[in-house]
Amino acid sequence: MSETLAISAQGLTKRYDGVTVVDHLNLQVKANEVFGLLGPNGAGKTTTILMMLGLTEPAEGSVSVLGFSPTREPLKVKRQVGYLPERVGFYENMTARENLRFIADLNGISYNEANQRTDEVLKMVGLTESEIMEALGPKRKIEKTVGKFSRGMKQRLGIAEVLIKRPRLVFLDEPTAGLDPKGINQLLDLIAALPKAGTTVVLSSHQLYQVQRVCHSIGILAKGKMVIQGAIDKLGREALAGGRFQIEVETENPGEKLIKVIRGLKGVLGVEAKGNVLSISTEADLRRQVSKAVVENNYPLIQMKIQEFSLDDIYMKYFREE
Amino acid sequence: MVAIIRKELADYVTSIRFLGFMLLVTVLSITGLMAAAQGIRAANLPQGIVFLGLFTTAGVQVPIPSLSYLVSLLVPLIGIALGFDAINSERSSGTLSRVLSQPIYRDSVINGKFLAGVVILSIMVGTMLLLVSGYGMRMIGVPPTHEEVIRLFLYFVVTIFYGAFWMGLAILFSILFRRVAASLLFSLALWLFFSIFIMLIAPAIANALVPTAEGVQAEVVRNYELQRTILLFSPNYLFQEATTVILVPLVRTLGMVTSSIQPYWLRNPLSLGQSILVVWPHITGLISLSAVCFAVSYILFMRQEIRAT
Numbered sequence: 001m002s003e004t005l006a007i008s009a010q011g012l013t014k015r016y017d018g019v020t021v022v023d024h025l026n027l028q029v030k031a032n033e034v035f036g037l038l039g040p041n042g043a044g045k046t047t048t049i050l051m052m053l054g055l056t057e058p059a060e061g062s063v064s065v066l067g068f069s070p071t072r073e074p075l076k077v078k079r080q081v082g083y084l085p086e087r088v089g090f091y092e093n094m095t096a097r098e099n100l101r102f103i104a105d106l107n108g109i110s111y112n113e114a115n116q117r118t119d120e121v122l123k124m125v126g127l128t129e130s131e132i133m134e135a136l137g138p139k140r141k142i143e144k145t146v147g148k149f150s151r152g153m154k155q156r157l158g159i160a161e162v163l164i165k166r167p168r169l170v171f172l173d174e175p176t177a178g179l180d181p182k183g184i185n186q187l188l189d190l191i192a193a194l195p196k197a198g199t200t201v202v203l204s205s206h207q208l209y210q211v212q213r214v215c216h217s218i219g220i221l222a223k224g225k226m227v228i229q230g231a232i233d234k235l236g237r238e239a240l241a242g243g244r245f246q247i248e249v250e251t252e253n254p255g256e257k258l259i260k261v262i263r264g265l266k267g268v269l270g271v272e273a274k275g276n277v278l279s280i281s282t283e284a285d286l287r288r289q290v291s292k293a294v295v296e297n298n299y300p301l302i303q304m305k306i307q308e309f310s311l312d313d314i315y316m317k318y319f320r321e322e
Numbered sequence: 323m324v325a326i327i328r329k330e331l332a333d334y335v336t337s338i339r340f341l342g343f344m345l346l347v348t349v350l351s352i353t354g355l356m357a358a359a360q361g362i363r364a365a366n367l368p369q370g371i372v373f374l375g376l377f378t379t380a381g382v383q384v385p386i387p388s389l390s391y392l393v394s395l396l397v398p399l400i401g402i403a404l405g406f407d408a409i410n411s412e413r414s415s416g417t418l419s420r421v422l423s424q425p426i427y428r429d430s431v432i433n434g435k436f437l438a439g440v441v442i443l444s445i446m447v448g449t450m451l452l453l454v455s456g457y458g459m460r461m462i463g464v465p466p467t468h469e470e471v472i473r474l475f476l477y478f479v480v481t482i483f484y485g486a487f488w489m490g491l492a493i494l495f496s497i498l499f500r501r502v503a504a505s506l507l508f509s510l511a512l513w514l515f516f517s518i519f520i521m522l523i524a525p526a527i528a529n530a531l532v533p534t535a536e537g538v539q540a541e542v543v544r545n546y547e548l549q550r551t552i553l554l555f556s557p558n559y560l561f562q563e564a565t566t567v568i569l570v571p572l573v574r575t576l577g578m579v580t581s582s583i584q585p586y587w588l589r590n591p592l593s594l595g596q597s598i599l600v601v602w603p604h605i606t607g608l609i610s611l612s613a614v615c616f617a618v619s620y621i622l623f624m625r626q627e628i629r630a631t
Contacts, residue, residue, distance in 0.1 A: 016627075053423055055628045075425045083423035089416025093333070105325035106424040161420070 006031040006200040011061035023224035032195045036211035037204040039221035045204040082162035082170040092147030121160040152183040169200045212311040246307035247280045251299045326434030351453040354389025357381045373466040376458035401488030402509040404439040409496045443485040484561045490615030516556040524552040564604035
C-alpha cells in the first residue's frame with residue numbers, strides 16, 4: 001500500500017443556519033485503501049462527503065482530493081471521483097443501459113467507448129441482460145426500465161454508474177442499506193477488490209461488521225468532530241488494551257514453572273492463569289516465542305489465540321465516553 | 323450541457339405530456355382555421371394584410387375565439403407544463419445529486435433544462451403557425467406578403483419569449499418548493515390571476531381610486547389610464563396587446579382615443595416599423611420578464627444546498 005494521500009482535510013467546518021455540522025475536521029485517507037467513515041446518524045458523514053466532492057462549500061478549512069481543491073477546481077475532482085449517494089435515484093423511465101449512457105455522456109465519454117464500458121460495469125455488478133431478465137421476467141424493453149428494479153438492483157446499478165467513469169476515488173454513502181445478506185456480500189466483495197484496481201474507497205456506514213470486513217482504516221465521527229482515526233487493528237489495541245497485545249494460551253495444568261518461563265520472555269508484561277488458560281499481555285505479537293516456550297517445557301499446546309478487537313468494541317468504547 | 327439538452331429533449335419527446343400537447347396544438351390549429359373561415363370575409367381586411375387575418379379573426383356567426391387569443395391562453399400552460407417539475411422531481415427522485423457529482427458545471431443543469439424547454443416550445447408554436455399558414459393559404463388562396471412573413475416571425479419570437487417567461491416561473495417554483503404539487507399549484511394560480519382575475523380587479527381598483535361618477539372627461543381618461551397601468555402588470559395582457567399590434571396592422575394606438583377624432587382616422591395599415599414602435603415597450607417588457615425569471619431561478623439554484631434530505 002503506497003503512502004500517498006488521496007484525501008487530506010484540515011480544519012474542515014460546515015455550518016447550517018448557525019448550527020455547526022462538521023467541526024474542524026482533520027482527515028487523511030491513503031491512496032488505494034478502503035476507508036470507513038463511521039458515526040451515528042447526524043454525525044456529519046454525508047456533509048463531509050459532499051464537501052470533499054465540492055457539492056457543498058466548507059465554511060472554514062481546506063480539503064485536497066487527489067491533489068485538487070474541490071471548491072476551486074470542482075470539475076477536476078469530479079472527473080476522477082465517483083459518488084454513490086445515500087438515497088440513490090435513477091431516471092425511472094429509462095433502462096439501466098440508458099441511465100449509464102447518460103452518465104457516460106456527462107463525463108464526455110464517446111458513444112462506442114460508453115457502450116463498451118456499460119457492458120463491462122454491468123457485468124461487474126451482475127446486471128447483464130440475462131440477469132435482468134431473470135429478475136424481472138422476459139418482458140419487452142419498455143417494461144425493463146429502472147422503475148421496475150428492486151432496491152438491490154438499483155443499488156448495484158448505482159455502483160455500476162460510479163465505476164463507469166473509471167474513478168481513482170469513490171465515495172459510497174451507506175452502500176449496503178436496504179440490501180439482503182447475499183447482496184451485501186457481493187457488494188462487499190466488489191468493494192474489497194477496488195483498491196487492487198487502483199481505486200481508493202471511502203465508505204460511510206454504521207454497519208460495523210461490514211466496515212470491519214472490508215476497511216483498512218477507519219475514522220469515527222461524532223457531532224461533527226473526528227473522534228479517532230487510524231488502522232483498525234492498531235485502534236483496537238490502543239483503545240481497549242492500552243496499546244498491548246493479549247495472547248491466550250490453553251494448555252493442561254500449567255504450573256508455576258511455565259508461568260515463570262513465560263514471564264521471563266522479553267516483552268511479556270504479565271501472565272494470569274485461569275484454570276487451563278493463561279492470558280498473557282505483551283508489548284508485541286509474541287505468539288511464536290510463547291508457543292515455543294510452552295512446547296519446550298513439555299506442556300501441550302491445545303489452543304492459542306491473539307485477541308482481536310472488533311469494531312463494535314472500539315465504537316462502543318468511544319460512545320460510552322461521550 | 324449538450325448531454326443534458328439531449329437527454330431532456332429525449333425525455334420530453336417520449337413523454338405522454340408532449341403527446342398531449344401536440345394533440346392540443348393540432349386542435350388549436352383546427353379551431354383557429356375554423357374561426358378564420360367563419361370571420362375572415364366579414365373582417366374585410368385591406369389588401370396586404372389579409373393573410374394575417376387567418377390568425378386574428380374570430381368566428382362571427384358561431385363565436386369561436388381567434389387563434390391569437392387561444393395562443394395567449396394556452397402558451398403559458400405549455401410553459402408551466404414544461405417547467406413545473408424541472409428541479410424538484412430530480413431532487414426527490416435522488417437523481418440531482420448524482421448528476422451534479424459528474425464533471426459538469428452546476429449551471430449547465432438549469433441552462434440545459436431551460437434551453438431544451440425553449441426548443442420544445444419552439445417546435446410546438448412553429449408547428450401551429452406552419453399548419454395554419456399552410457392550410458390557410460389553401461383555404462383563402464392569398465399568399466403572404468414579405469411584410470406579413472416578417473410580422474409572423476416576430477409573433478413567433480414574442481410567443482416564445484412569453485412561453486419562456488412562464489416556463490422560467492415554473493422552474494423558479496420548482497426550485498423553491500420541494501414538492502411537485504406545490505410548484506404546479508403556484509404556477510397555475512399565478513396564471514389564473516394574471517389571465518382572469520386581474521381583468522376583474524383592475525376596474526374595481528380604478529373605480530375606487532378615481533371615481534367617474536360625475537362623468538367628467540378628464541376623470542374618465544384618468545380612470546382608463548389607471549386601469550391599463552394595472553393590467554400592464556400582467557404578462558398575459560402585455561402579450562395580448564403586443565401580438566394584436568404585430569398581427570393587426572390596423573391598430574394604431576393602444577391608448578385612449580376620443581370619439582371626436584375617430585371619424586377622421588384612415589382605415590389603412592401601419593407599416594411594420596410603426597407597429598413595432600407602438601409595442602416596443604411591451605416586447606422589451608416581456609423579454610426582460612423572462613430574463614429576470616430565469617436569472618432569479620439561476621441564482622437560487624446555484625446557491626441552493628444539494629443535500630438529498
